[in-house]
Amino acid sequence: xxxxxxxxxxxxxxxxxxxxxxxxxxxxxxxxxxxxxxxxxxxxxxxxxxxxxxxxxxxxxxxxxxxxxxxxxxxxxxxxxxxxxxxxxxxxxxxxxxxxxxxxxxxxxxxxxxxxxxxxxxxxxxxxxxxxxxxxxxxxxxxxxxxxxxxxxxxxxxxxxxxxxxxxxxxxxxxxxxxxxxxxxxxxxxxxxxxxxxxxxxxxxxxxxxxxxxxxxxxxxxxxxxxxxxxxxxxxxxxxxxxxxxxxxxxxxxxxxxxxxxxxxxxxxxxxxxxxxxxxxxxxxxxxxxxxxxxxxxxxxxxxxxxxxxxxxxxxxxxxxxxxxxxxxx
Amino acid sequence: xxxxxxxxxxxxxxxxxxxxxxxxxxxxxxxxxxxxxxxxxxxxxxxxxxxxxxxxxxxxxxxxxxxxxxxxxxxxxxxxxxxxxxxxxxxxxxxxxxxxxxxxxxxxxxxxxxxxxxxxxxxxxxxxxxxxxxxxxxxxxxxxxxxxxxxxxxxxxxxxxxxxxxxxxxxxxxxxxxxxxxxxxxxxxxxxxxxxxxxxxxxxxxxxxxxxxxxxxxxxxxxxxxxxxxxxxxxxxxxxxxxxxxxxxxxxxxxxxxxxxxxxxxxxxxxxxxxxxxxxxxxxxxxxxxxxxxxxxxxxxxx
Numbered sequence: 001x002x003x004x005x006x007x008x009x010x011x012x013x014x015x016x017x018x019x020x021x022x023x024x025x026x027x028x029x030x031x032x033x034x035x036x037x038x039x040x041x042x043x044x045x046x047x048x049x050x051x052x053x054x055x056x057x058x059x060x061x062x063x064x065x066x067x068x069x070x071x072x073x074x075x076x077x078x079x080x081x082x083x084x085x086x087x088x089x090x091x092x093x094x095x096x097x098x099x100x101x102x103x104x105x106x107x108x109x110x111x112x113x114x115x116x117x118x119x120x121x122x123x124x125x126x127x128x129x130x131x132x133x134x135x136x137x138x139x140x141x142x143x144x145x146x147x148x149x150x151x152x153x154x155x156x157x158x159x160x161x162x163x164x165x166x167x168x169x170x171x172x173x174x175x176x177x178x179x180x181x182x183x184x185x186x187x188x189x190x191x192x193x194x195x196x197x198x199x200x201x202x203x204x205x206x207x208x209x210x211x212x213x214x215x216x217x218x219x220x221x222x223x224x225x226x227x228x229x230x231x232x233x234x235x236x237x238x239x240x241x242x243x244x245x246x247x248x249x250x251x252x253x254x255x256x257x258x259x260x261x262x263x264x265x266x267x268x269x270x271x272x273x274x275x276x277x278x279x280x281x282x283x284x285x286x287x288x289x290x291x292x293x294x295x296x297x298x299x300x301x302x303x304x305x306x307x308x309x310x311x312x313x314x315x316x317x318x319x320x321x322x323x324x325x326x327x328x329x330x
Numbered sequence: 331x332x333x334x335x336x337x338x339x340x341x342x343x344x345x346x347x348x349x350x351x352x353x354x355x356x357x358x359x360x361x362x363x364x365x366x367x368x369x370x371x372x373x374x375x376x377x378x379x380x381x382x383x384x385x386x387x388x389x390x391x392x393x394x395x396x397x398x399x400x401x402x403x404x405x406x407x408x409x410x411x412x413x414x415x416x417x418x419x420x421x422x423x424x425x426x427x428x429x430x431x432x433x434x435x436x437x438x439x440x441x442x443x444x445x446x447x448x449x450x451x452x453x454x455x456x457x458x459x460x461x462x463x464x465x466x467x468x469x470x471x472x473x474x475x476x477x478x479x480x481x482x483x484x485x486x487x488x489x490x491x492x493x494x495x496x497x498x499x500x501x502x503x504x505x506x507x508x509x510x511x512x513x514x515x516x517x518x519x520x521x522x523x524x525x526x527x528x529x530x531x532x533x534x535x536x537x538x539x540x541x542x543x544x545x546x547x548x549x550x551x552x553x554x555x556x557x558x559x560x561x562x563x564x565x566x567x568x569x570x571x572x573x574x575x576x577x578x579x580x581x582x583x584x585x586x587x588x589x590x591x592x593x594x595x596x597x598x599x600x601x602x603x604x605x606x607x608x609x610x611x612x613x614x615x616x617x618x619x620x621x622x623x624x625x626x627x628x629x630x631x632x633x
Contacts, residue, residue: 033437035437035440035441037364037440037444087618090618090621090622091621094621094625096436096437097356097361097362097436097437098576098621098625100362100364100437100440101362101569101572101576101617102614102617102618102621104364104568104569104572105569105572105573105613105614105617105618106614108569108610108611108613108614109610109611109614109615111610112607112608112609112611113608113611115607116605116607116608228565232444232445232448235441235444239441277460278455278456278460281452281455281456281460282452282456284448284451284452285448285449285452285453285456287445287448288444288445288446288447288448288449288452289445290445291441291444291445291448292426292442292446292449295430295434295441295442295445296426296429296430296442299433299434299438
């Protein structure tokens, strides 16, 4: 029983951490319509920078500044934001699919970088060892895992509350206006390129935060954690949950991560020994199917975005608008 | 130095072939298709299967031709694979992309293409296994063309270059000298106007997929001859293909050809300067440089 409960705590902790990243993607894709094909690049940057800033000294290698954990976490998130500025400046003004390709590219570039820049990132073996916050005070491992779950959930709630406010503010309306019709937004004096860049950077900072939390939880980060599949998993979570809906994003995280873990468990206990190698292959097909089938069958997800209709204009205004429309048509 | 030049041109010719199909699809269907590189794997594995079957039925076909590690069986298999891959592309369009084209935006199709790529890549791994394969077990030796500067060339590599250039020339003739080619280019320029002039859009879309898939299959086989076949070859090539298409300018066939050579050369020369492990990042740097310096590529138009 205690085994099951402690596994549940572990599962929920990872879910909460991933949900933060999904919320970041929801700001970018769900609200601003920005395609991010390299979620893992920003997640990974946050993770590595956090562990380099806050970790203990490693013999001969760069890093180990031993900064207090909150500072290290913030530093990781900020570094993810800087990376987003670098990519965003080149792409947010261009065709949308350029951003998809460029962000996909940065994920591959970052993975190649951390795999090879051994003096900075520990290379393929990664960076191991990190004193987690308050770990010295709570010496019972189970109690500590409960504490960490609470920490992750609190951070998730903070991010959720912040994003909900942002999305329902005039700025959120501006984001959606640009997503729906960039030209119309520009005609109203807005600067779509700038606003898109801002949303892209804020989303990346949130992903960096999730990455930092992930590395803290495992006290370990390696290039394996930056495999492209994580990007696809996070997308699947958002698409299944419902892009544009923050509650949906969190629900989708729970559902898809649950499917992933359950399928891994079933495959590892049922598949014969010599086919265990292909368990991952089947799981990848599952994620691909989740993405494609959801887009085909239920494109707006489990909890679709609630359409926000502004109050009807008064009778006078209606008249003016319809007149203008007629004039345009004739 | 000369060796890097030759290697770059060789890889570039393969990338060019793959990028042409990608740029056509991106231009005519207006979405970045991340599953295009998987068509290279589909083509290569189709050819591998046909080759084994043909060699089994008619052993004389399996004799290697001259100094090359290619046989008549492989040549026939490649043609068959090109056709089959073209139709696979049409099938995928019908199952997934066509349905999304009518109801959703282009970025939704990009999302879907990632999902399609995951499914295709891992189905291939499931069917053919995760290990790498080769078309032939024969070891081909490189000829030393010159010793100082050192230049080693395999006969196969010359053949690859010739086949790639021939395929590109054939496509060029198709696009510039035939009515079909004119119709395709008209659709790429302005789909509505093309339809007014009696060009059937659905059949042009099918043709785009068939050409793109066919070229991808040939590129996949050539890549398999030069390296080896692996289920993840599409994943390894996808970014290079996009880089070639972006450098050339989306929609430009000439651009994609040149772009392929530029990306190939950049990757092979980069190894002279950087540790080999950084090689996967080179296409990204090429993309970033293009977007900063000349956002629409060499031959692309602003859209």
